[in-house]
Amino acid sequence: MPESAPPKRAVVIVFPASNCDKEIGHALEHILAWDVCFCPSHESTLPDASLYVVPGGFSWGDYLRTGALAARTPAIQALKKRNEQGCPILAICNGFQILTEAGMLPGVLQTNHALTFICAPQTLRVDSTHSLWTQAFPQGTCLSFPIAHHAGCYTADDATLDALEKKHRVILRYVDETGETHQDANPNGSCRAIAGLTNEQGNICALMPHPERALYPWHGSTDGARFLSGFHQSLLKTATSP
Numbered sequence: 001m002p003e004s005a006p007p008k009r010a011v012v013i014v015f016p017a018s019n020c021d022k023e024i025g026h027a028l029e030h031i032l033a034w035d036v037c038f039c040p041s042h043e044s045t046l047p048d049a050s051l052y053v054v055p056g057g058f059s060w061g062d063y064l065r066t067g068a069l070a071a072r073t074p075a076i077q078a079l080k081k082r083n084e085q086g087c088p089i090l091a092i093c094n095g096f097q098i099l100t101e102a103g104m105l106p107g108v109l110q111t112n113h114a115l116t117f118i119c120a121p122q123t124l125r126v127d128s129t130h131s132l133w134t135q136a137f138p139q140g141t142c143l144s145f146p147i148a149h150h151a152g153c154y155t156a157d158d159a160t161l162d163a164l165e166k167k168h169r170v171i172l173r174y175v176d177e178t179g180e181t182h183q184d185a186n187p188n189g190s191c192r193a194i195a196g197l198t199n200e201q202g203n204i205c206a207l208m209p210h211p212e213r214a215l216y217p218w219h220g221s222t223d224g225a226r227f228l229s230g231f232h233q234s235l236l237k238t239a240t241s242p
Contacts, residue, residue, distance in 0.1 A: 013075045013076070020057050028053075067097035125175040143172075
């Protein structure tokens with residue numbers, strides 16, 4: 001991240017019709033005690049920060065194609081420059097769709113195989129610890145976050161999928177409660193049950209499930225808080241490493 005970035009500050013980019021920006025802001029403020037700045041998508045300059053978030057929601061109502069309009073906003077162009085600097089970027093649900101539309105991640109998010117919107121708790125398995133986002137967890141750890149999407153079917157060609165696997169970029173997969181992958185445990189039909197990815201440098205984390213909706217016992221799971229806290233601890237460890 002830039003040397004001038006204040007520690008523990010996050011910037012959440014807000015698009016017209018975003019509906020999970022406040023929730024992830026709440027999670028970062030109340031679970032991690034970070035400062036949070038909300039930045040509208042028409043801004044061409046992003047403040048210095050330790051983390052940039054592209055939140056879930058339905059940017060521009062998904063009227064053209066999911067994430068397509070948001071991917072062309074000044075804020076996403078500015079985010080590409082932050083990405084080149086290696087800044088941590090978290091993209092959740094619509095954020096994942098936006099980053100694939102922006103060419104910052106491979107593949108696309110297509111309509112769920114059942115052709116319906118799905119909103120439900122979902123078990124996930126940590127399948128790679130080669131990233132800031134998951135290195136705090138033993139490989140194979142199962143977590144539970146809700147999903148809430150109509151276009152969450154991650155799709156890419158076999159060569160791309162093989163490259164993602166080879167480089168340990170698949171960080172989360174959809175599984176059943178025993179940690180096994182199979183068709184019935186894959187809610188949207190994603191290729192190889194992929195629920196979350198990193199970019200090649202490992203600074204981007206993109207996932208369809210919503211960790212910001214699993215913070216408190218009354219949410220039904222606190223695993224979202226565990227996930228964000230794990231990233232926080234890894235970031236601190238990296239910052240203090242000689």
